[in-house]
Amino acid sequence: MSAEQEHGQFVWHNGSFIPWADARIHVMSHVVNYGSSVFEGIRCYRTSKGSAIFRLDAHIERLVNSAHIYRMQLPYSYDDLCAACCDLVLADGFDECYLRPLVLRGYGTFGVDPFPAPIEVYICAWKWGKYLGAGACEQGVDVCVSSWTRIAPNTLPSMAKAGANYMNSQLIKMEAKINGYAEGIALDPEGYISEGSGENVFLIKDDTVMTPPLYSTILPGITRDSVIKICQRLGIQVLERAIPREMLYIADEVFFTGTAAEITPIRSVDKVTVGGGRRGPTTELIQKEFFGVLSGENEDLFGWLTPVESKSSLQAESQPA
Numbered sequence: 001m002s003a004e005q006e007h008g009q010f011v012w013h014n015g016s017f018i019p020w021a022d023a024r025i026h027v028m029s030h031v032v033n034y035g036s037s038v039f040e041g042i043r044c045y046r047t048s049k050g051s052a053i054f055r056l057d058a059h060i061e062r063l064v065n066s067a068h069i070y071r072m073q074l075p076y077s078y079d080d081l082c083a084a085c086c087d088l089v090l091a092d093g094f095d096e097c098y099l100r101p102l103v104l105r106g107y108g109t110f111g112v113d114p115f116p117a118p119i120e121v122y123i124c125a126w127k128w129g130k131y132l133g134a135g136a137c138e139q140g141v142d143v144c145v146s147s148w149t150r151i152a153p154n155t156l157p158s159m160a161k162a163g164a165n166y167m168n169s170q171l172i173k174m175e176a177k178i179n180g181y182a183e184g185i186a187l188d189p190e191g192y193i194s195e196g197s198g199e200n201v202f203l204i205k206d207d208t209v210m211t212p213p214l215y216s217t218i219l220p221g222i223t224r225d226s227v228i229k230i231c232q233r234l235g236i237q238v239l240e241r242a243i244p245r246e247m248l249y250i251a252d253e254v255f256f257t258g259t260a261a262e263i264t265p266i267r268s269v270d271k272v273t274v275g276g277g278r279r280g281p282t283t284e285l286i287q288k289e290f291f292g293v294l295s296g297e298n299e300d301l302f303g304w305l306t307p308v309e310s311k312s313s314l315q316a317e318s319q320p321a
């Protein structure tokens with residue numbers, strides 16, 4: 001594991017802290033055999049006013065929805081899970097980190113029918129730098145259109161952030177990397193732009209900002225939603241509509257959004273230069289607003305930051321030693 005991925009000391013498991021090394025499951029757990037998990041990826045930032053989790057409410061809501069879609073009965077409430085995320089950041093002593101809440105079907109049945117398997121809830125945290133490489137947010141990345149199609153409606157539900165969806169993501173990512181690209185963009189089953197293996201996509205053409213709609217089988221990204229809100233506040237209209245593949249080649253600017261990737265400009269697609277081949281002015285403007293909120297430099301007008309102390313259930317003296 002690289003220094004960039006230094007993990008926490010503890011894992012939150014079903015309401016208790018356990019040492020990182022003890023967060024193990026049996027090989028015959030349902031999730032190992034059948035991919036039955038839902039999860040989140042959340043970032044906690046060091047702001048000028050202390051550590052704060054970005055859009056914790058929206059992430060936990062999406063986790064609860066993902067579990068609901070898969071008929072997983074969560075033994076913890078929305079408030080419990082928000083508190084648990086804050087507790088873990090404090091217990092691990094991180095000022096900045098990435099958080100991974102994970103709900104899985106555990107050990108208890110060998111067949112496909114998931115109902116007899118117990119629901120286990122874990123939260124892990126680690127330090128995670130720039131997902132698409134150092135400097136990616138300024139220089140941009142080179143990407144390809146994947147030969148793999150994004151999951152089709154009525155197969156695996158794309159609104160659920162489920163572990164199994166990431167088999168499709170892995171095909172997209174592996175193909176891109178083997179061919180020398182930082183990331184791949186998949187098309188939806190109709191041939192319109194869908195999303196990256198772990199990012200949503202935005203395009204700018206003639207001052208119009210556009211992004212694929214939910215029916216292009218995308219994950220409803222929380223960074224995507226944040227960018228739409230930032231644009232609205234800046235008076236920039238965002239169109240959510242089916243976008244043909246070739247728009248990627250003739251757009252003035254293209255960028256990815258995601259918790260891990262944050263806002264990463266795309267400088268070429270399939271070796272076709274996008275716009276000026278570098279971060280464009282609108283991307284830079286949106287990044288400035290976004291990173292300004294995360295650093296605490298800009299006012300948190302949308303209430304996106306949850307200071308970790310504000311929702312933690314831990315009293316200073318009861319934190320794990």
Ligand code: PMP
Nearest residue numbers: 198199200219221222223258259
């Ligand atoms: N699409 C996929 C497939 C993803 O895995 C992610 C990362 N969670 C995103 C989009 C971006 O979502 P968010 O901004 O909520 O991280």
